[in-house]
Amino acid sequence: MAIDMDAVRLAARKLEAGKLVAFPTETVYGLGGDAENAAAIADIYTAKGRPANHPVIVHVAPEADITYWASDVPPQARALIAAFWPGPLTLILKRAAHVPAAASGGQDSIGVRCPSHPVAQALLREFKGGKGGVAGPSANKFGHVSPTTAQHVREEFSEPGSLLDYVLDGGQSEVGIESTILDLSRVATHGAVLLRPGQISADQIAAVLGVAPTAPDAAAPRASGTLDAHYAPHTPVAQVSADELAGVLQQLVAHKYKVALIHRTTDAPAVYAHVAMPSDSDRYAHDLYAALRDMDHQGADVIVVEALPQTSEWQGINDRLRRAAFDSTGILSRLLAP
Structure with missing residues (x-):
């Protein structure tokens, strides 16, 4: 697809200035803010009406150094990154000390993924010279149906005074549901734990790791989109x-x-x-x-x-x-x- 680099550069400058930018990914549109800017992350929560203890996902460029975000990257994570990144797989890893706790809802873990959408990749490469991360939950009000087009985003944040500053249009999302989330932050004691299913299936993960991921336990990290009630329209x-x-x-x-x-x-x-x-x-x-x-x-x-x-x-x-x-x-x- 043709990429409007003027729009991408504008979006990147807005993110660098602490503004919120909606951006396309292959899964759904994200409501993006600088993952290292606690004020921007706070604005994401305010804009969505999202509980402060509900973590977001940090999106990084294909060339990003994952060890900047995670204090421990186990071999299982490296294997899954090689198999599925860029793509709709979020890995939960131990959070590096300098990464704001707000991005993980106050937990010692962090969710990271590299999207495959070409506009998202262009934005992530432009933002902070490709060395930053964009915190990006879905670009909708908390608990509502996720957006898969730029128009969906505009409908969600049409009210006066919205904190959303800019919508970067990348067409309709190809996958259409949010990424698979896999917890590897406790892999030595719990193995790989599937927190949220997505297009990348448990069978595909098992084919890479040699063992199937397990179901969440009571001590599993909180993760995006895993509350009992979510993705809901207003109509029953x-x-x-x-x-x-x-x-x-x-x-x-x-x-x-x-x-x-x-x-x-x-x-x-x-x-x-x-x-x-x-x-x-x-x-x-x-x-x-x-x-x-x-x-x-x-x-x-x-x-x-x-x-x-x-x-x-x-x-x-x-x-x-x-x-x-x-x-x-x-x-x-x-x-x-x-």
């Missing part, structure tokens, strides 16, 4: 199995509810609004957040999502949908109660 969300879908929709329509449906079947049912999704996991992930935003704008009573396969390639998408629906648990029972 309910997942329904393919076998039960037709019957549930019939009942909702009979009760005069406006249903916005996200489905994979080819036939368009008689509901208020719907979007037919791709059948393969990569294309589904690419379209997911745009579909949730579109259905959220329809003024429906409920968003019904046709449940997906439970195989490994769908793990990251199922994780996002589960969290999107968490605060809506029981919504169908309430709507269809006698």
Whole structure:
């Protein structure tokens, strides 16, 4: 893709001045600030309405020295970096002493990744001559659906007085869901721990490490996007199995509810609004957040999502949908109660 280097340079200068800049990555758009500027990090939390103990991810250029950010880089991290960077994998490592604790929510660990999006890489190479890091959670209000286009970002931060200073447009994000997060900060005692699934699967990680990552334990570091309720539209969300879908929709329509449906079947049912999704996991992930935003704008009573396969390639998408629906648990029972 053609890169507007004037826009990239402008964005880099704004970051260097302590301003907040939304920037594209292959996963979703990030709300960026200088990872070594505690005031800029504080502005990220304020702009998003994000709890101060919820860590952000530091984005670095492909040529970056990872030891600048992490006090310990185990061999497992080196192997995964060689296999998957640049790409949608965040590694949690022990934080170097000079890196502000605000970037990690006060923890002694730090999340680092190198994005593959060409505009993100151009920005990271321009910012501080490629030697800086950009703290960048998703560029949306805390807990809401993540943005995959520049327009999504503008919609999120359209209010007067927003702390977002600039939006660097890089087109639609290719992957569409956030990065896989793997904890290696306690690898000697706990091994690799999968904190958040994403496009890079547990099976792919196991192929590199020779052992499968484990599930989070009670002492695992806090990480971005791992709260029970997250990625949620304003409209309640309910997942329904393919076998039960037709019957549930019939009942909702009979009760005069406006249903916005996200489905994979080819036939368009008689509901208020719907979007037919791709059948393969990569294309589904690419379209997911745009579909949730579109259905959220329809003024429906409920968003019904046709449940997906439970195989490994769908793990990251199922994780996002589960969290999107968490605060809506029981919504169908309430709507269809006698």
